[in-house]
Amino acid sequence: MKLISPSFDEGAAIPIQYTGDASDFSPAMEWDEAPEGTESFALICEDPDAPAGTWTHWLIYGIPGAAFRLSPKMPVMGEHPSGLRQGLNSWGRIGYGGPCPPSGTHRYFFTLYALDSMPDLPPEASRAQLEQAMEGHVLATAQTMGTYTR
DSSP states (O other): OEEEBTTBOTTSBOOGGGSTTTTOOOOOEEEEOOOTTOOEEEEEEEETTOTTSOEEEEEEEEEETTOOEEOSSOOSOSBOTTSOEEOBOTTSOBSOOOOOOSSSEEEEEEEEEEESSOOOOOTTOOHHHHHHHHTTOEEEEEEEEEEEEO
C-alpha cells in the first residue's frame, strides 16, 4: 500500500495553508494497492518531535474500504455523511490541527491503516480508543511525512 499527499511532497515542507499559522486546512491524502479484505481505513497524523512527547494532530477512521483519497479542507465535524468519523487530537478538538511547533523543524507523519473491520467507535474517540479498536485488525500500513519550521 502506498500513501501520498498531493498537498506536499514526501519529506518536504508542508505549505503554510495546512498549518496552525494560517488556514489550518487538512491536506489531501491519496492511496492505492490496499490489500484484499480491506473493509475500512484509519489515518493518524502525529508529531514525534513535540517537546511534551508525540503530539496527535489528526485521527480519522471509518473511512470506507472502497475509498482511495481524502479531499483537502476536511470539514471539522465528528461524523461525515460518508460515515467516516474524526476523533480528538491532542488539543482535545475534533479533526485536523495543523503543524504549529514552538520552534525549530518538526516532522509530521501521516500513517494510513488498512483494516479488516469497521471500528465500532463514535465520533470524538481518543487515540487510545482508536488504537485499541484497530488491534488485531491491521492488514497493512502506509506512511508519508512532511516537515514544518517555525
